[in-house]
Amino acid sequence: MLGQGVLRACLLDEEVTEVVAVVRRPLGRTHERLREVAHQDFTDFSAIAGELSGADACFFCLGVSSVGRGAAEYQRITYDYTVAAAHTVAADHPDLTFTYISGEGTDSSEHGRSAWGRVKGRTENALLSMDMRAYMFRPGYVQPMHGETPRTLWYRPLYVLGSVLYPLLRRVAARHVSSTELLGRAMLAVVRLEGGGPHILHSPEINRLGA
Numbered sequence: 001m002l003g004q005g006v007l008r009a010c011l012l013d014e015e016v017t018e019v020v021a022v023v024r025r026p027l028g029r030t031h032e033r034l035r036e037v038a039h040q041d042f043t044d045f046s047a048i049a050g051e052l053s054g055a056d057a058c059f060f061c062l063g064v065s066s067v068g069r070g071a072a073e074y075q076r077i078t079y080d081y082t083v084a085a086a087h088t089v090a091a092d093h094p095d096l097t098f099t100y101i102s103g104e105g106t107d108s109s110e111h112g113r114s115a116w117g118r119v120k121g122r123t124e125n126a127l128l129s130m131d132m133r134a135y136m137f138r139p140g141y142v143q144p145m146h147g148e149t150p151r152t153l154w155y156r157p158l159y160v161l162g163s164v165l166y167p168l169l170r171r172v173a174a175r176h177v178s179s180t181e182l183l184g185r186a187m188l189a190v191v192r193l194e195g196g197g198p199h200i201l202h203s204p205e206i207n208r209l210g211a
Contacts, residue, residue, distance in 0.1 A: 002101055003061030004148040005180025006187050007034075010059070013188055020051060022085075042081040045088040057097040057191045058089045066116035074116065079123045090132040097133040097191045100124065101183075104140040104176065104202065124200070133195040138202050139183060140176035148180045178203045182210030 010016045011031050019034050021027060022045070027036060037051045042062070045052070052058075060082055066074045082100060090096050102124055107117035110125065127134045186209035190197065198205060 001144055001148045002063075002142060002180060002183060003059075005142075005144070005146070006059050006061055006184040008146060008148075009181070009184025009188055016188070020055065022048065022052075043076070043084050045085055049088050049091070052089050053093075055089055055093075055096060057099065058085065059187050060085055060098065060100045063101060063103075066119075071115060075119055078116075078119050079126070082123050083126050086127055086130055086132070086134075090130055094131045095133065095194075097135065097195075098127060098130075099135045099137060099187045099190060100127055101137045101139070104138050106136075106138055108200075128199060134199060135187075135190045136200045137183070137187065137206060138200060139178045139206055140203050141173075141178070142183060143177070143179045145179045145181040174207075175202070175204055178206050178210075182207050184210070186210035 007019065007021065007027075010019045011033060016033065019031075021034060021036050022039050023036050024038070024040060026038075027034075037048050039045065039048050041047075062077070062081060064074070064077050069077075086098055090098060100123070102120050105114065105117050106120040106124060107114060108121045108124065110118050110121045112118055112121075124136045127136070183206055186201070186206045189209040190201075201209070
């Protein structure tokens with residue numbers, strides 16, 4: 001769902017000359033500045049490294065809930081996939097901006113009680129240690145604004161309810177609420193910081209950059 005919002009922001013921004021989307025299955029949309037690259041093994045992107053070379057930024061939006069998943073599977077999707085992508089796109093490219101959607105509650109110490117928070121924290125720490133411009137996005141609740149749909153079916157009724165409550169949530173819990181539109185624009189905005197600014201961003205920073 002968040003990736004759909006980021007893709008929309010990229011295609012609306014005329015300064016973005018091309019978007020290369022690495023996918024397992026077709027996105028179901030076309031645009032003159034969108035190019036899809038089909039790939040199946042997200043632990044190894046070497047086969048498509050040539051398709052990704054020369055990029056100014058990588059917006060890594062892949063992620064899953066830890067609910068109902070074993071520790072090994074969650075680790076593979078959250079940590080292994082992300083770090084493999086970062087190593088490929090950032091190879092010999094220290095000026096590349098890598099933005100990673102983590103989440104509120106991520107544990108940078110890697111020693112907290114929450115297993116998912118520790119894995120997210122380990123992933124963030126690995127990215128921040130690499131030779132590239134890395135930004136960690138830690139949104140709380142994110143409201144879809146333009147028809148974006150979560151892939152997880154049981155999330156969908158929650159977002160229908162959220163759309164009704166969103167104006168109230170923005171008033172009473174503004175520090176923990178954002179939207180797909182603001183998130184997408186904020187991810188583009190950090191590329192223009194050229195490595196400056198805070199490298200871990202929560203909802204208030206995301207909303208300010210995306211406004």
